[in-house]
Amino acid sequence: MxxxxxxxxxxxxxxxxxxxxxxxxxxxxxxxxxxxxxxxxxxxxxxxxxxxxxxxxxxxxxxxxxxxxxxxxxxxxxxxxxxxxxxxxxxxxxxxxxxxxxxxxxxxxxxxxxxxxxxxxxxxxxxxxxxxxxxxxxxxxxxxxxxxxxxxADISVVHYRTDLYEDPANMAAFKERFGYDLAAPTTWRELGDQATFFANPGENFWGTQWAGKEEGLSGRFYELLVANGGNLFDADLKPIFNNEVGVATAQWLHDLYQAGTLPPDMTNYLWPEVAANFCNGQMAVYTEWYGWYSYFQDPASCPNVAGKFGLVRAPVGDGGIHSGWAxxxxxxxxxxxxxxxxxxxxxxxxxxxxxxxxxxxxxxxxxxxxxxxxxxxxxxxxxxxxxxxxxxxxxxxLNEDFFTPPLIADWINASNIIYPAIQEILITPDIDIQARLDQAAADVEQMMTDAGYYDS
Amino acid sequence: MAAEPLSTVTQATTASARPKRRGSRTATWFPYFLIAPAIAIILLVVLFPLIYSFYLSFTPYRLLKPETLAIRWDDVLINYRRLLEDDIFWRAFGNTIIYVAVTVNLQLVLGLFLSQLLARVTRGQSILRTLIMVPMMFAPILVGFQYGWFFNATVGIVNGGLRDLGLIQTPIKWLVDVPLGMISIMIADIWMSTPVVAIILLAGTLSLPSEPFEAAEVDGASPWQKFRFITYPMLGPFITIALTIRSLDMARAFDIAMIMTGGGPANRTELAWTYINRLALNDRNFGLGSAMSFVTVVVTLVFTLYFFRQLIKSRIVY
The missing domain is CATH 3.40.190.10 (Periplasmic binding protein-like II)
Structure with missing residues (x-):
């Protein structure tokens, strides 16, 4: 039984x-x-x-x-x-x-x-x-x-907080301070202005931020450089990021950090930390991969930003080119x-x-x-x-802006030389940016020489 | 009894000794036979990698590029030369020396203080001893995460507390600024490892003979005098043991430093171990990383020899 x-x-x-x-x-x-x-x-x-x-x-x-x-x-x-x-x-x-x-x-x-x-x-x-x-x-x-x-595919798109951008008080104050209307950024300069406007370190609120180390930082520098009309390497794979475009790009990043627009320990962040900060409502505008979209839109996971953000194409730099590190x-x-x-x-x-x-x-x-x-x-x-x-x-x-880092075996090795230089430029108040980029370029060239890139 | 001729005695002795010697030879070799497997394993897992990495330190070997495994005979010492010319190497080295010196000495002072307090506790000593050992139970990697969060500039408990108390308006960059980055890592290490020192010194304190203290009591010595002239000198060997263990164990700080700052930002908190990791694994430059490992090993050996000499000296004094 x-x-x-x-x-x-x-x-x-x-x-x-x-x-x-x-x-x-x-x-x-x-x-x-x-x-x-x-x-x-x-x-x-x-x-x-x-x-x-x-x-x-x-x-x-x-x-x-x-x-x-x-x-x-x-x-x-x-x-x-x-x-x-x-x-x-x-x-x-x-x-x-x-x-x-x-x-x-x-x-x-x-x-x-x-x-x-x-x-x-x-x-x-x-x-x-x-x-x-x-x-x-x-x-x-x-x-x-x-x-x-x-x-x-991965390509960055601007995420911005619509509740902040559409707030009449913010719009008026921004126009008074910068002389033009507050709207989703179309250029990196605008994004910098808006990030500076919204940053409030005392309230733990940041204008913008990115991954601050490893390829997360060197890649961001790379896409800004391209947008500004520069590049990391010339056709012979010689480093050229220490030219005047490179210095101007690094200077822009340095100024944002020194103005308190970026979180002070951004240099310890990778993608998850940055996404978590946006999700927690601690940031006004930044460029992020598309992949986080449904996570940010889910009120259960990100109640502070779900339904309160917009997306626009990555801005153009001083060179008139859209960022598109992808x-x-x-x-x-x-x-x-x-x-x-x-x-x-x-x-x-x-x-x-x-x-x-x-x-x-x-x-x-x-x-x-x-x-x-x-x-x-x-x-x-x-x-x-x-x-x-x-x-x-x-x-x-994807059709118009997509560009990858150089498809060379030593890209990550080059990136590992570039990102500490950018970190140092960000966090050091009185730094000779040209000298630091020159040193990084020389180190990259040495590494590439050792790896046989210039053997004819 | 008539004396036997000498030659007979000698012969007898020789004859009786022969099988004995054969036996002792077996006895001599038998322990070696028993430990042979252990020696073979040690040779395999310690000596061979050591020799191989020493060889690599003279090559331009980069991970994923097996063609770089050969020694460049035109510049055999290239890695050692580049290290000596490398500013970050010297910064990492300087940081490491400061880190070891400050951390070990502070651990000694705090450990000594805690051990003397614990030695005088009359009730609940076992509970206190257990409590004091709690930090030792954490894996260094967890301590790194814990303190990394404590000192996080934007969401960390330290800045949060200071902001709530109205002591700061903008966040302190604990893990970014010089020397705060190094200090933050040191605090984590001191929290984790001071109990080791305290337990060793507590054991030493409890094992001290009572007669010198009784004699000092009779002579009217103050508690400070008893500590300064009896406890401290007699703890000499224990202090040296604690210092030696902690100094050699310092490489464990790699986990804490890697999790809290990874040697960054911009190499500001680079230690010898994090820099070896960066060179060998991040930058895939195994030749240079091996060279740096050997420089670190040599320096560690020098430290070890120094501490052991001190240990022997303090034993003589005791």
Whole structure:
């Protein structure tokens, strides 16, 4: 009797689970095509080292669907921010300690890993690749070999607090102080004025801010430099960021920091800290990736800014050029992987129309044409005007402003020389900016000489 | 009993000694045989990497560039030369010396003070001893996060408290300004490691013989005189042990410094260990990072030798 009861209970449980699975399948969040699930991978374990944090986690919640469809097991063996995972990949590739089959990658980083990556051309058909943005596929290709399958694009857009910008008292006070109307910034000079106007250090409120270290800072300097008509390197890869455009750009950053417009310990911030400060309502205007959009719009996560911010195209600098430091997150397969085909299947799934539609609905910028079409379709019925406008804005930026850092293996090494120099320029009241940039340029040139960039 | 001829005695002795010597040879080698696996593992995990990194310190090796693994014979000492010409190296070195000197000495003073207080507590001593050891239970990385938050300029508890008390209007840049950055890291380390010193010195204090104190009592010595002329000199070996342990353990401060400032901003709080990490892992310049490691090892060895000499001296005095 007791046995029968237990058996009945177990059967009922199995039936309930089955119904649950069927319902879960029925309740898929979108009807975009899945990919990578057409192969039997029973018994195969695919290990993955990838990026974590709020905008990236959603994709991983779909992995059980891949496991169920293919029979494979997916283990995420490492998660960290972009810089943490770069360090892990660098050490693992160099020491041969790679024990995973799928690795996070980025257009800013992958050039250094190339000798240790599997070219992906053989695993993805022309038809499959045709869905991705050609510009990003090109930025992921070196010497005809494709190394990264893109996941979503990164380009900065101005986030500004509409409640502050539309406040009549602020508008009047700003006009009186600066002589022109307070409106979303179209130039970096305007953004600087507005940040200075809104900054109130005594109230722990800051005009603007950015990631203040690592590539977060050197990349920001780079895009400002380009917007002002300068660049980091000339055509021969000789550093030129210490010219007069570079000095003026660094001077502008220095002045903002010294005026108390930027948080005093910004030099310790990376992306999550900066996003948290905007979310907490401690900042008026700044440039941020699109990926945080739904997080900021969610009253549960960011009650201080949800529904109270606008987006505009990244400003132009003194050179009349829009900032557009950009790149794309993606996935690669280490050359040492023992499960390359299975890894490719998982990448196909994670970059499928189905998964990327969900990531893009959350805010990430699509890299697939079919996903663009879907989220534009979604946006047509959106209640918020900004949900629609941001997509038009993003497409404009990706088409017209997108530029990556130099696609050289030593970009991060150069960045690691540049960012401490910019930090020093920011935080040191009486600094000879020209001399500090000269020193950084000489150090970068020495590093590039050692690396053989100038060997003819 | 007639005496045996000498040669017979000698022969007998020799004969009886032979198997004994064979036995003692076995006995001599047997311990080595037993510890051979341990020695092999130590050679594998300590000596080989040490020799390899010493070799790397003469190469321009950069991570992800295996072609740079060979020594450049035209400039073998390139890494050591570049280090000596590197301002940040000297800054990191200076910071490290100041950091070790200030932190270890303050830990000694505070640890000595705490140990003397604890030694005189008559009730609840075990609870107090447990409480004082609480900071030792935290991983250095957690201490780094905790103090990084305390000293955060915008949301930190220190600036928040000072602002609420009306003592400051604008945030103090604890982790940015010179020398506040270094001081903040030192405070975290002192909080974490003073209990180690206190516990060692408490053990020493409790083990001191009572006769000198009784004699001083009879002579009418004041508490300060008893501390100055009896307790302190007799604690000499314990103080040296505590100083040695803390000085050699200082590399643990790497975790705290990395979490709180990462050696920045602009290398302002760079210590030898954070700079090695920056060179070898961030900048991927493993050759230069290895050279800096060896310079640090040599300096640490000099410190160790100095402390051990002091230890031996203080034992003689005691």
């Amino acid at each position: 007791r046995k029968r009861l237990i058996l009945s209970f177990a059967l009922a449980l199995v039936a309930l689970l089955g119904v649950g699975l069927v319902n879960a399948q029925d309740a898929l969040p979108n009807d975009g095509a899945m990919a990578g699930t057409d192969m039997d991978l029973t018994g195969v374990t695919i290990r993955m080292a990838t990026i974590g944090n709020a905008p990236y986690e959603l994709a991983y919640t779909f992995i059980p669907m891949f496991e169920e469809a293919t029979g494979a097991t997916v283990e995420i063996v490492f998660k960290g921010d972009g810089f943490q995972i770069d360090k892990k990949l660098t050490q693992d590739y160099a020491t041969g300690a790679v024990d995973y089959d799928v690795a996070w990658d980025h257009t800013s980083f992958y050039s250094a890993y190339v000798p240790y990556l599997e070219p992906l051309n053989a695993y993805f058909s022309e038809e499959e690749l045709a869905q991705f943005s050609p510009a990003i596929i090109n930025a992921s290709t070196i010497d005809g070999n494709l190394y990264v399958i893109p996941r979503h 790149g794309a997150h993606g996935y690669s397969i280490p050359a040492s992987s023992q499960n390359k085909q299975a890894a490719a299947q998982l990448i196909k799934f994670l970059t499928s129309e189905f998964v990327l539609t969900e990531e893009s609905r959350q805010g990430a910028l699509p890299v697939r044409n079919d996903v663009w079409a879907r989220i534009q379709g979604d946006a047509e019925s959106a209640e918020r005007q900004l949900d629609r406008d941001r997509l038009v804005l993003a497409q404009t930026q």
